[in-house]
Each structure stands twice: as C-alpha cells, then as structure tokens.
Amino acid sequence: MEFTLEPFANDSFKILKSLMEHQVEVKGHWYVALSxxxxxxxxxxxxxxxxxILRELKEGNFVIPYQNKRGKYEIxxxxxxVLRLMLKNNT
Known part of the structure; x- marks a missing residue:
C-alpha cells in the first residue's frame, strides 16, 4: 500500500486538485467548465x-473566473x- 498525505489535506486543497484534474484546453487556454x-x-x-470554498479560493487568488464568465474557473x-508543493510533498 502506497503512503499518501492526501487524506490529511483540507477540503480547499481537494477542490483545487479536483479543478486541476478537470481542466480543458481550448485555443491554448486552460480552464474548468464545471458547475x-x-x-x-x-x-x-x-x-x-x-x-x-470556491469563494475562499477566489478571495485568496488561487482561482479566478475564466474571462469573467460564470461557472468557468481558471487556476x-x-x-x-500550491498544487505543485502539495503534490510534491505527497510523493
């Protein structure tokens, strides 16, 4: 069984990681188009x-609305x- 710190990460990290995993690229721009x-x-x-959590991530400048559109997020x-540091320490 592989050791991982992920179960100890808080919910903000879980949301941020989930956003990263569900990004799509359109014309060289990466964003998340999930409700x-x-x-x-x-x-x-x-x-x-x-x-x-999304509001807190926006206030902390970890995510922003993609092109000021509702329901689309850009990391x-x-x-x-934050993701690089957490995922690096997770391996």
Missing part, C-alpha cells in the same frame, strides 16, 4: 460548502504553486 453542483458531487460535498499561478 458548482458537479464540483460538489465529484468531491462528495454539499453545494453550499463547495460554494464557500492562477498561485494556485498552481
């Missing part, structure tokens, strides 16, 4: 909790840095 309900369902969380460089 909050879809994100909540994938992470076994309520929509209300997911909404709160910022700061968000990618």
């Amino acid at each position: 909050q309900q879809e994100i909540a369902d994938m992470n076994h969380m309520s929509k209300l909790k997911t909404n709160r 910022t460089e700061q968000g990618h840095k």
Whole structure:
C-alpha cells in the first residue's frame, strides 16, 4: 500500500486538485467548465460548502473566473504553486 498525505489535506486543497484534474484546453487556454453542483458531487460535498470554498479560493487568488464568465474557473499561478508543493510533498 502506497503512503499518501492526501487524506490529511483540507477540503480547499481537494477542490483545487479536483479543478486541476478537470481542466480543458481550448485555443491554448486552460480552464474548468464545471458547475458548482458537479464540483460538489465529484468531491462528495454539499453545494453550499463547495460554494464557500470556491469563494475562499477566489478571495485568496488561487482561482479566478475564466474571462469573467460564470461557472468557468481558471487556476492562477498561485494556485498552481500550491498544487505543485502539495503534490510534491505527497510523493
């Protein structure tokens, strides 16, 4: 059995990681086009909790709305840095 720190990561990291795993590339731009309900369902969380976490991630500049469109998210460089650090320490 492989050792992993992921079960100890908080829900914000779980949402951020989930966003990273579901990015799509269109014309050289990466973004996530999932509804909050879809994100909540994938992470076994309520929509209300997911909404709160996404708001916190936006306020912390880890994600931003992609082209100011509702329901589309872009992970910022700061968000990618957190993911790199957490995933690096997870191996």
